[in-house]
Amino acid sequence: MNQMELFPYVAAAYAESRGDALSNGDLYEQVAVRAGLSKATLDAKVPIGQAQAMHRPVPRTIRWVQQTLKRMGVIERVADEKGVWRLAEDARAKLKRVETGAKLLAFSTDLGVAIWARAQDIFPHLDEPIALCVTSPPYPLRQPRAYGNPTEAQFVDFLCEVLEPIVRNLAPGGSIVLNIGNDVFLERSPALSMYAERMLLALHDRLGLSLMNRIPWVNLSKPPGPTLWACVKRVQLASAHELVYWLTNDPARVRADNRRVMEAHTARHMELLARGGESRSAVYGDGAYRIRPGSFGQKTLGRLPRNVLIKGHACADTRAYRQYAAQQGLLPHGATQPTSIPDFFVRFLTEPGDLVVDPFGGTARTGLAAERLGRRWIISEWILEYLRGAAGLFQSAAGFSLNPALQHGGR
Ligand SMILES: C[S@@+](CC[C@H](N)C(=O)[O-])C[C@H]1O[C@@H](n2cnc3c(N)ncnc32)[C@H](O)[C@@H]1O
Structure with missing residues (x-):
């Protein structure tokens, strides 16, 4: 098994350790059980390197994953004990919005991991080729969402800070897909903000990304608005679309294939x-x-699919998420995407086994689309309740494991 195949099993072993220390020996055994590896496979030795010294490749791979989790700050070494590690954060004490620097594995499957953390604290430490980042960042709304939104003045720097390490790890021809709102108006004005234009120029100038396409997401089921300008003053049209920008680091090698999304x-x-x-x-x-x-x-x-997504908000996963969140007594997320949006881009821009990430994970729809399509995934989200609710959508996924610290709701 390769490193990324073992990644979720190692992550799950730590997630279920409840913050207790885990020796390497225990870790190897737990991973072997989760991955269905026999004791003989775990202990098998092969000659490695120039010296042809005999090593056990499976524990070696597990230790590689362990070091990656360490670099991401998810686990830490137990002082004075060689080969003993534990989760860096104990969730029981901290709920709701994560504190700067804190990280917690919320849940995992055989293919992916959802991490409760600020995106800025996770992705700079990941060094694994990323095929696709599909995400919907918090954008500068006049009436901020419960999860908090950057102001218009902060937005471009904020987004570039989060995306910079992801772009650094983007495989050649990998893609960044950003879904942001179009209904951002200047203060006391019916004129639209040009934050999206500023964002695009910054992504090009600062991060070296090329624009592959602008893909409006036309949603005719949006409630009429902007209320003041369209319904009261009557000087604007009712909004019916959001913006989706598709960018890549290398247009000549872009990993897109429209045959995967034929209609x-x-x-x-x-x-x-x-x-x-x-x-x-x-x-x-x-x-x-x-x-x-x-x-x-x-x-x-x-x-051939057109460069317009025409989809309403209705989504069976959103209904299931809301129902599950209500049962668990969790505040529901107020701005979820239908899973069909990330699903389209995951199909179009990746192949099975590729790594897909979403730094602004919300209810983990990018992870869900990737999971169903056999892609590996990593998401971060800083509000624990959202991840706790999202976990309900993954319960039947192979290898699903919820951090026991999250078992009893998110509040
Ligand atoms: C527009 S929502 C994404 C919704 C998601 N696509 C879904 O369908 O559920 C943006 C999300 O980013 C999260 N967020 C904002 N800033 C963050 C940060 N610095 N790190 C991690 N998550 C963040 C918010 O809590 C919110 O859930």
Whole structure:
């Protein structure tokens, strides 16, 4: 098994240790049980390196994961005891918004980990190639959400600080996908803020990212607003979209493949195909487009997806999350995405086994989409209640393990 395959098992072993110290011997055994490895596999020795000294590769890999968790600040060495480690943070004492520097494994599966922490405290310590970061950062709303939003003046620096270590680890051709709101108005003005334009320029100038596409998420089920400008003063149109920006560090090697997100042909197109394609000849756009008899008669993989996402907010996962959060007495998240948004980008921009991250994890929809599609994932979120509620969506995932400190609600 490779390092990233063992990662969740090591993380789960520490998460379930309740903050108690764990010796390396106990850790190896727990990981072996979780990963279904026999004692013989755990103890098997192979010659390694130039000297061909005999080593046990599985414990070696486990120690590598342990060191990665240490670098991320999730576990710490127990003073004066060699090879004994424990979780760096005891959740029982701290709930709600995480304190600067504190980190806690909230839950994990065979494919991923959800960490209660500030994104700024986690990603600078991860050194693993990231194929995709798909996230919805807190953006500068006039009426901030319960989880807190940066002001317009803070937003660009805040986002660049969080994304910089992720971009540093982005695999060549990896992508950053950002979903932010379009309804940010200047103070006492019906004019829109240009924070998104400033953000894009900063991501290009400071982090070297190239813009691959602007993909509006059209959501016709949004309640009418902005109330003052559209409903009262009547000088604005009702909002119906958010912005999704897709960027990459290397457009020439971008790891996108639209064949992974083909849509079903319309009934009308299927009829056209059955007729053998067009029967007419026509010229459009001064000769730029031509239709000839037989055009569109070839069977193709499906309909090419357009660069617009047309989706309402309704989502079975959101309903399940809210129900679970209510049962657990948790405050629900007020700004969740339907899982179909990250699902689209995870399919389009990654392959099974790739690593997908979300620094602003919320209810872990990026993790959920990645989990269902067989991608590895790491998310961070600084409000414990959201992760506690999100854990309800992963209960049937292979290897699911919830930190026992979170077992009894988040309050
Ligand atoms: C727009 S919401 C993301 C919602 C998420 N996509 C979902 O569908 O549930 C932004 C999230 O970022 C979290 N957040 C804000 N600042 C953070 C930080 N510095 N580190 C980690 N999480 C943060 C907020 O608590 C909030 O849950």
